[in-house]
Amino acid sequence: MIQDELNRFDRSLAILILLQSRKRVTAAFLAERFSVSLRTVYRDIRSLEAAGVPIMGEAGMGYTLMEGYRLPPVMFTREEAASFIAAEKLMQQFTDVALGASFVSAVNKLKSVLRGSEKDWIAALEGKIWARPITEARKELPNVLETLFGSIAEQLQVSMEYHAMTASEPTLRQIEPVGVFHEQAHWYLYAYCHLRKDYRQFRTDRIKAISITQVPFSQTHSDFRRPVPGTYSGPREKVVLTVKKELARFLNSEKKYYGIVSEEVCGDEMRMEFQCPMPLEGMARWFLMFGDHARILEPEILRQKVRELAAKNIERLAP
Numbered sequence: 001m002i003q004d005e006l007n008r009f010d011r012s013l014a015i016l017i018l019l020q021s022r023k024r025v026t027a028a029f030l031a032e033r034f035s036v037s038l039r040t041v042y043r044d045i046r047s048l049e050a051a052g053v054p055i056m057g058e059a060g061m062g063y064t065l066m067e068g069y070r071l072p073p074v075m076f077t078r079e080e081a082a083s084f085i086a087a088e089k090l091m092q093q094f095t096d097v098a099l100g101a102s103f104v105s106a107v108n109k110l111k112s113v114l115r116g117s118e119k120d121w122i123a124a125l126e127g128k129i130w131a132r133p134i135t136e137a138r139k140e141l142p143n144v145l146e147t148l149f150g151s152i153a154e155q156l157q158v159s160m161e162y163h164a165m166t167a168s169e170p171t172l173r174q175i176e177p178v179g180v181f182h183e184q185a186h187w188y189l190y191a192y193c194h195l196r197k198d199y200r201q202f203r204t205d206r207i208k209a210i211s212i213t214q215v216p217f218s219q220t221h222s223d224f225r226r227p228v229p230g231t232y233s234g235p236r237e238k239v240v241l242t243v244k245k246e247l248a249r250f251l252n253s254e255k256k257y258y259g260i261v262s263e264e265v266c267g268d269e270m271r272m273e274f275q276c277p278m279p280l281e282g283m284a285r286w287f288l289m290f291g292d293h294a295r296i297l298e299p300e301i302l303r304q305k306v307r308e309l310a311a312k313n314i315e316r317l318a319p
Contacts, residue, residue: 005299009120012044016053026062076110078118082125084110089131095180097142098148113304124213143277144204148189151177157215159189161208166281170208171195174216180204183253192219239274239283240297242266249295258283271297280305288313 011034018025018033030041045063049055054066073154076084084107091103111119151158158177163170175191178199182188187204236259243251248263250271259275276283284305291310296303 006046008044012048015041015044016048019055019063023145024062024064029062030226042205047094068130076114076118078114078121080260081110081114081122085122085233086124086129089129093131094185095268096145098146098231119261130156141207141210144210145180145187147210147212148177148180148204151205152179154212157194157213157217158210159213162202163206165206174204174213174215175200176219176221178221190224220302235278236275237278237280237299237301239276239299239302241274242269242295242297243272243290244268244293245270247290251290254286256284284309 014034015025015030018030027038027041027045030036030044031038034041038302045055045057055063056066058062088107095103105110107111113308114122147158150156158175160173160175161170162173172195174194175189176188176194177191179190180187181190189204189207190204191200192198193200239258245265245268253276255272259277260272261275262267262273264271274283284302287296287302287306288309291306296306
């Protein structure tokens with residue numbers, strides 16, 4: 001019973017901190033965040049109101065704190081501070097220069113409010129946490145992510161020069177960024193492209209120039225949950241592969257981007273069917289990564305594309 005009350009108190013405090021950090025919070029968001037029922041959320045909100053916290057709620061809109069209400073300064077535990085130190089190492093290596101520098105500045109402010117003993121505890125950790133850089137820092141264009149974040153927050157279009165993998169020269173794009181995500185050692189941008197009149201995915205290291213315009217977004221975009229099969233509206237091709245079962249489990253994240261629609265165990269192989277976006281260049285290059293443990297059942301055009309790429313590789317490797 002005592003532990004239940006402690007959990008309830010910790011959750012109520014966390015809800016109060018969330019209400020202070022966001023303009024509006026829905027009951028559904030709080031239920032998902034704390035893995036509790038909506039009924040429990042309603043009870044916690046009522047408890048906060050009974051304690052004198054001025055919470056305003058509107059059906060279908062969520063909860064918000066009365067303007068001007070603030071919690072007293074919140075102190076971090078040393079474990080919470082340590083999580084920021086680990087994040088700092090990652091931010092310096094996994095983001096662009098400008099965003100990494102901003103995070104370092106934020107962490108320094110955090111350290112300044114720690115007690116003396118906690119500062120010593122954190123200092124003992126700092127030199128023992130290290131992250132290997134996965135990409136070369138782009139000093140010639142250090143603010144790509146920072147610019148995209150500003151665009152998303154202010155709902156202003158972005159102008160950029162983008163060099164696609166299959167293009168000989170960069171093209172000028174006017175885009176409306178929807179979200180960014182990190183995968184396979186790269187940052188990606190998901191945005192509505194006015195040049196293509198459709199949603200597109202861009203790799204940020206292929207952006208050659210970027211700036212925020214003063215042109216507002218022309219469309220209302222759905223909540224970003226990372227691109228999923230079905231957001232691409234262009235032509236597709238049915239692709240069927242068989243992959244060794246012991247290898248198939250390592251393809252879970254990538255296969256979604258190539259439009260996986262079904263999987264079936266066939267002996268010691270996994271049969272995978274895709275509705276793959278055209279052209280099949282990307283699928284062919286992906287297949288070469290594990291092709292010695294897989295077969296292409298269809299289409300023939302994909303087999304031919306893989307043969308062409310393999311032949312080029314052999315030619316380049318020749319003495």
